Amino acid sequence: MKKVFIILFVLFFISSVLSAETAQDVLKKVESRQNEAKDAEIQVRITTIEKDGTKKTKEGIIFQKGEEKRVFKFTSPADIKGLSVLSTGKDTRYIYLPEFKKVRRIAGHVKNQSFGGTDFTNDEISSTKYSDDYDAVELKEGTETRTITLKRKEGSDREFDRIVAEVTADYVIKKAEMYKSDKLVKVLEVSNINKHGKYVIGEKMVMKDLTKNHSTEMEMVKIEFDKGLSDEIFTERFLKK
Amino acid sequence: MKIRLFLGLLLLFPSLVFSEETLKLGGDIRSNLYVGLVYGDIYNYFNSNVITLKGESRPSENVQGNFELRFRNENISELDRLSELKYRKYVEPVSLQFYEAYIQFSSIFFKALDLRFGKQRIAWGTADGFNPTDNFSPMDLEDPLDFKNKLSVWALNANLYYSSFDLSLVLQPLFEPALLPNFDLIGSASNQMMQQYSERLNEPLVRIPEFRARNFIYGTRLRYKGELFDISASYFHGYAAIPVLRDIMIETGGFALKSITPALSYPSQNVAGLDIAMNLFDIGIFGEAAVVFPDGIKPTYYVNGNRLEEKDKKTFGIPEGGVSVEDKSYIKFAGGFDYTFKGGYYINVQFVRGFFNELSSSALNNYIFAYMKKDFFDSVLQIQPSFGLELDTDKDEIFGGEKIRDEKAYIFSLETTYIPFNTGRIILGGAMARGDSGSNLKMFEKLDQIYLKFRLDF
Numbered sequence: 103m104k105k106v107f108i109i110l111f112v113l114f115f116i117s118s119v120l121s122a123e124t125a126q127d128v129l130k131k132v133e134s135r136q137n138e139a140k141d142a143e144i145q146v147r148i149t150t151i152e153k154d155g156t157k158k159t160k161e162g163i164i165f166q167k168g169e170e171k172r173v174f175k176f177t178s179p180a181d182i183k184g185l186s187v188l189s190t191g192k193d194t195r196y197i198y199l200p201e202f203k204k205v206r207r208i209a210g211h212v213k214n215q216s217f218g219g220t221d222f223t224n225d226e227i228s229s230t231k232y233s234d235d236y237d238a239v240e241l242k243e244g245t246e247t248r249t250i251t252l253k254r255k256e257g258s259d260r261e262f263d264r265i266v267a268e269v270t271a272d273y274v275i276k277k278a279e280m281y282k283s284d285k286l287v288k289v290l291e292v293s294n295i296n297k298h299g300k301y302v303i304g305e306k307m308v309m310k311d312l313t314k315n316h317s318t319e320m321e322m323v324k325i326e327f328d329k330g331l332s333d334e335i336f337t338e339r340f341l342k343k
Numbered sequence: 344m345k346i347r348l349f350l351g352l353l354l355l356f357p358s359l360v361f362s363e364e365t366l367k368l369g370g371d372i373r374s375n376l377y378v379g380l381v382y383g384d385i386y387n388y389f390n391s392n393v394i395t396l397k398g399e400s401r402p403s404e405n406v407q408g409n410f411e412l413r414f415r416n417e418n419i420s421e422l423d424r425l426s427e428l429k430y431r432k433y434v435e436p437v438s439l440q441f442y443e444a445y446i447q448f449s450s451i452f453f454k455a456l457d458l459r460f461g462k463q464r465i466a467w468g469t470a471d472g473f474n475p476t477d478n479f480s481p482m483d484l485e486d487p488l489d490f491k492n493k494l495s496v497w498a499l500n501a502n503l504y505y506s507s508f509d510l511s512l513v514l515q516p517l518f519e520p521a522l523l524p525n526f527d528l529i530g531s532a533s534n535q536m537m538q539q540y541s542e543r544l545n546e547p548l549v550r551i552p553e554f555r556a557r558n559f560i561y562g563t564r565l566r567y568k569g570e571l572f573d574i575s576a577s578y579f580h581g582y583a584a585i586p587v588l589r590d591i592m593i594e595t596g597g598f599a600l601k602s603i604t605p606a607l608s609y610p611s612q613n614v615a616g617l618d619i620a621m622n623l624f625d626i627g628i629f630g631e632a633a634v635v636f637p638d639g640i641k642p643t644y645y646v647n648g649n650r651l652e653e654k655d656k657k658t659f660g661i662p663e664g665g666v667s668v669e670d671k672s673y674i675k676f677a678g679g680f681d682y683t684f685k686g687g688y689y690i691n692v693q694f695v696r697g698f699f700n701e702l703s704s705s706a707l708n709n710y711i712f713a714y715m716k717k718d719f720f721d722s723v724l725q726i727q728p729s730f731g732l733e734l735d736t737d738k739d740e741i742f743g744g745e746k747i748r749d750e751k752a753y754i755f756s757l758e759t760t761y762i763p764f765n766t767g768r769i770i771l772g773g774a775m776a777r778g779d780s781g782s783n784l785k786m787f788e789k790l791d792q793i794y795l796k797f798r799l800d801f
Contacts, residue, residue: 152721158765179765180369180800193622194570202491203464207573207620209627211683219722259625316721338568339457339504343407343449 125238125250128269133231135273139301141167141331145324150220153315160218161323169231171336176218186341187217187224192234195224198341205338214261221288221309221318223261235260244268247276262287270295272302287313298325365402370395370411371800377486380775380791391485392416395442407447413440443495459500464493465513467564467577468631468677469620472712473695475633475675476616478579479515479562482699487524487790488756488774490699494519507568515560518552520609521584547605549586564616572621579616582609583637583702587667592645610668610702612637630678637702639670666703673697673704689716698783708783709734725760733784752778752785770796 123131144164149157160182165173175186184200187208195208213225236252252265264281274295280288288311292304303325310317334340377389393415400408415438427433445461452458468474472490480493498515552558560581567574586607594601618631644651679693695710714729733752758772773793778785 150721160765180371181766181768183369191570203466206469207622207627207629209622209681210625211627211681213625215683215687216722314721337504339502339509 125241129238131273139327410444411442470631470677473677481521484524545604550608577616579614640668669703750779750782752782766800768798
């Protein structure tokens with residue numbers, strides 16, 4: 103009997119060691135969770151909050167397919183209605199300017215610029231893959247969440263050299279702290295984490311820029327997954343419609 | 344009773360057809376005031392108040408109708424008769440500009456085909472502001488310093504999409520002239536004879552291309568959009584942007600000169616274009632080149648309705664030679680880069696060969712245009728200085744003028760935009776130009792100005 107317990111204990115110990123996730127595993131699963139759906143159409147409301155509490159609201163629709171194809175179309179306010187951004191690759195972006203009836207290719211220098219006057223950068227809005235530019239180097243277990251530390255890879259042009267992210271048991275980022283040279287610059291907090299069919303998503307994100315004392319709330323007003331979005335949506339032709 | 348019922352249905356019908364779902368309206372309200380700093384010249388002040396109404400109707404997924412109307416009230420008119428005070432059109436001049444009205448059919452005949460009919464803005468070219476391949480839509484030079492402003496044209500515009508390629512075919516049967524500014528952009532006054540006898544000069548006539556199949560304007564463009572770059576090749580057959588001197592009609596009475604009437608027309612041209620846009624080390628690079636094949640124009644003189652031969656010109660004191668447009672191809676080019684530095688400083692620099700009013704090989708000058716943009720106070724304030732420099736020399740003999748080399752000119756403007764709320768803007772700016780005699784940008788000296796603009800989008 104004693105031998106049986108010892109064997110069972112050893113087997114349990116080995117399986118625990120083998121199944122223990124690394125930080126990199128957690129990062130991969132987070133990305134996998136973010137890109138789980140084949141496609142998505144999301145109506146968003148973005149509210150920027152100034153230092154003095156003034157709020158400005160913009161609304162738009164996000165179309166996403168796979169990891170790289172994304173369209174963001176502003177639907178309000180009137181001065182930017184119809185303005186759209188298309189991403190089809192890491193450095194392949196186009197913007198449609200309705201006032202000039204022109205589609206322009208956007209160069210890489212805008213990726214770290216503010217998206218539509220918000221605290222999200224163009225890169226943050228269009229990118230869902232961090233493992234290309236970051237290594238997950240540390241994993242800390244918590245009571246409800248786990249914390250992974252991401253360190254920027256050599257040669258990457260991402261803005262932050264370190265990101266510390268709290269991840270839920272469902273592999274959804276609940277909070278992310280972004281650092282530049284050990285200085286905390288931005289904090290992302292995700293709330294209203296709910297299930298939509300078989301997918302889990304945070305319906306509200308708040309990005310705080312600590313250097314400017316400014317924040318942006320992005321609320322997902324309506325979310326639809328796996329609609330069978332056509333590739334034609336991710337074209338210049340669609341931007342101009 | 345029946346009439347009331349009919350009227351009631353008539354009022355109800357549009358709301359049934361154009362329900363809120365199918366018709367979307369929007370637009371803006373603008374008020375602009377320009378104050379000239381060179382009093383007594385052409386730009387004492389100019390005021391325009393515009394309500395723009397934009398509509399979009401989508402009765403089905405494949406059909407879309409768009410329109411843009413501009414209701415304008417401009418300038419207190421220069422009243423000089425008592426009787427004009429009785430008419431609102433003189434006291435409060437208003438006009439309606441039909442900017443766009445078109446219908447687009449998508450995937451109706453072929454899945455990858457979009458067909459657009461009607462008055463529309465056709466925008467070709469990747470360069471910023473100066474587009475030598477963008478020849479369908481004529482320039483709107485009501486604000487002569489705004490080179491991006493264009494008019495729309497009636498056209499049939501077909502776009503075919505296949506993978507990373509798209510093919511455009513445009514047919515514009517009706518010629519639309521550019522809206523010229525209120526000064527001599529054309530340079531017809533450079534004609535020696537007209538300068539000498541300016542007091543006998545009648546207002547110039549202009550001849551628009553007749554509506555005939557042989558005068559149709561058309562073009563095609565093939566584009567490729569790749570991961571690393573976008574490239575396109577185009578062909579345009581049509582007319583130059585602005586008219587040039589074609590004929591000079593001289594009326595004499597005995598041996599005395601009675602009048603001179605210049606007549607201008609639009610030179611026809613074929614344009615082969617190439618443009619490219621790419622991203623290099625995060626810097627946006629763009630370039631646009633157009634090889635222009637113009638039909639040459641040499642002004643013809645008429646005396647009392649009779650054509651004057653070359654050998655007889657001296658008798659009338661008219662210099663021999665001189666052309667309005669040389670019968671020789673030339674290349675116009677616009678290329679540059681843009682970049683955003685840390686801190687949000689955006690710059691855009693372009694080299695331009697051939698300004699829009701330079702229509703001959705010998706008339707081309709080189710320019711550098713640059714502007715910078717920076718937001719402050721969470722994008723509530725935006726400052727944009729702009730600069731243009733004329734670098735090179737043209738061959739001035741094209742208008743029979745003196746050979747002056749190395750003319751230089753510059754134009755500078757500074758604009759501040761205050762954005763108190765999402766859809767409102769208040770813009771305060773100013774511009775000035777200086778140039779050597781014979782330079783092209785010198786024509787903007789008369790436009791030294793400050794301006795105040797208000798805009799509200801809805």
